Amino acid sequence: MADNNVSDHSVIQIKDEDKDDVIGENDGNMATLTKDRNDVELIVSSIRGKLHQNPPSTARSCIFRIPNVLRRHNEKVFVPNLVSIGPFQHGKKNLKVMQEIKLWYLHCLLDRKPTSETNLEYLVEAIKSMEQDCRDCYGEKIHMSSEKFVEMMVVDGCFIVELFRKTASEVPVDDDDPVFNTSWMRLVLRKDLFLLENQLPWKVVDCLFKHTKENDKPESEALLMLALKFFEPSAFEQDPQANGEPKHLLDGIRNSLLASYPQAKTHTYWEPIPSVTELLQAGVEFKCRSDTWNNMLDITFENGVMEIPPIQIEDNAESLFRNLIAYEQWDPSIQNCNIASYAVILDNLINTSKDADFLIQKEIICTKLSKEDIAYLFERLYSDTVVGYFCYAELTETVNAYYQNRWHRWQTILRRDYFSNPWSIFSLAAALLILGFTFLQTLYSLLTYY
Template sequence: MKHIRVAGSSSSYISVFSLFKADFQLIDANAHEMEANNVRNKNLASSIQGKLQQQSPLRSHHSIFRVPNVLRNDNERVYVPRLISIGPLHHGSKLQTMEGIKLWYLHCLLQRDQTRKTGLEHFVEAIRDIEQDCRDSYEEQIDMSSDDFVEMLVVDGCFIIELFRKSSGEVPTKEEDPVFHKSWIHTPLINDLLLLENQLPWRVLDRLFDLTLETSAGNNNHISLPEITLRYFEVYSLGMLSRTYRASGSKHLLDFIRNSLIGWYQSDDAHMPLSLFKIPSATELAGSGIILTTGRKYDGMLNKTFEDGVLRIPPIRVCKNGESLFRNLVAYEQCETTTGVSKYASYAVLLDHLIKSKEDVELLVKRGVIENFGDDMAWLLNNLSNGIIVYNFTYRRIYENLNTFCGTRWDRWHAYVRAAFRIYFRNPFELMNFTNAVFIVTLLTLIQTTYSVASYYKPQQ
């Protein structure tokens, strides 16, 4: 073995070997550390791999959602149930008053027809068959056992069906029924049943409805589930439910109401991102000569038209649950990926642009666009479109035509004349009264002017 001799003392050999030994130890430590890191990296990668979702969380079969915080915008009260919980998202909350009523309603349903061949076992079996499909309807992972989940669907679904039948008169109500004999329950209950977070899949209601049809003699003319649902919500659904309801394809109660409100709505094909596209307020439009009036109610609340200086808006009824229903419809549309065009979001933007002050509300009430039943209309002034993202604004063409019209002086003057004749001269008597009034005012003004001139030139005594 050949040694390297370093000039100096004999201790130089020892120093060199010590350096080599330290280097080897450092290399060995680095190798161990790298191996340990590789193991940790593999374990972490395996852990992440186990958490990966093979499908997008925004799958098309999701239809019941938590309202995103960006849409809540300090309006928690219009999204969270106050009286009754329906479905799993608020199940087990402190809303216990109605839990006993649910079970009592189920008891009444089962006891009413002693000859019924169906019963709880049939209900459970029918809902168990669609359990996974129902779980998939919710965007959130439902942390409930199979039995608890099916029980909840059966109890909640039977309560809703029994409620609808009692409300329609198909089933008699009892004097001790608090739902119909305590006035404070009625409106909050309707409100809670139309919350996005408080829904059951429509399939649950459909199956239970068919299973609970009365079979006794003389009671064969049954109201369908869509019609009985329409009857229950009609007064408290912005006054705009279309008789041409479309139950097929409905995903839950809120979705059914949404489809009914749309009616025969034909979307403007000139969609565009909203950006800074705006129109003047209602009073400003009227000041520009545009006539604001109502459209046909049963065409659907979304059908707006602007033609020959006339902006037609189907009437919207302001009820106690109006804000909650409207905001939940918008939230549903914002969460649902299959609804396509932003219909209700566009409508919210339109209302925001038209209504900037109480004067705007008063004008729309006067024109019949808003049917005010004495309820608080402050929500119409409360920034309805805050937090809303409008990808396809459906009123682009109307906006363009309104802005063009407002910018044309001749059209504005022509509209003033046309509006005057439509408002004041609807019959010969109004025209005669108007003419007489103009003549009298002109005559009085002329007499006053003559008297003033004569007094000024009167000779001094």
């Protein structure tokens, strides 16, 4: 019996110890579960705090950062070298020198006091009233305080207005003005001010212009023409043409280039066309359109003749092309990729430096760059872009149909090899005459035999 009691007590003791172990394990599991639950709640709280109820950009967005897929081809054509405008490039160390000139231009404007409304309080109040609309123009949230954002809009906008007026000689230029004492500064400023990342909403510049104007000209039209005349040497030497109110300066340049361009039907499907050299072999003739009312985009093809308006290619051409093409890719309100379509046509036509040299000789391309540089420029201009609505679909279809017709190539070979000079014509005629006499002689011999 004693042994049984001991045995029973041991069993009871073991069960109590197991019970303690189970309770300990449960407490540990509960602690782990509680910790995991707390961690989950912290993560959920963190994510919820970062969620946006509104999209990061709106349909009103028109100023964007250049994506890396486009920037990687040539980053320097998207980055300002002298002046920062707007929030994307604001505060860069290499651009701080120009900040002093911008503040001096603002002082000159206020000191001149062209109107009774020209005072700093009035200008700040006017821009402050449209602050949210201005922020919505940018393709991402601007993390700047209201004070810094409005200050930046006023300083940058007044600088642009004063620069345009001084360039047009509408206001006096100080003898010590470094912008006009050094020609290179204006050249660099023209390039910096059309960069997509370096833009102000047009409403800001227009508002500041209206409150500081000295005459009774139509406000928006006068400002737009001042802007286009400022950019004219850099915008492919095209005649400035106002075409509605733009969203910013780069949009104004694009609208001016499209102003006299007849809008053709657009297509999502298109085929490339042969190069200049290949088209010449098929008998295509190239002509430079000298009509002053034609703009550079108005390329036509009819009866084997391709007419291309002249285009001025300067050192800044790649930068302007790339920023215009990037803008067409980003702005949701732009459907027809006119500039990108034009780049496609030039890229198709120019495969080698020989093609570029031919267009230069025809004065279709006017440039101081080498033919190798021109060929390289258009070869990679629209890489990694999507030309959703192509503007030259009918032209490419007509050109390809003409090129694929063998008769046109045979005519070209005959003209080149046999009718290019009088001696070739004489040799062909003599050969045909000899062939004719040989045939007649053979025929006479056969008739005589039979």
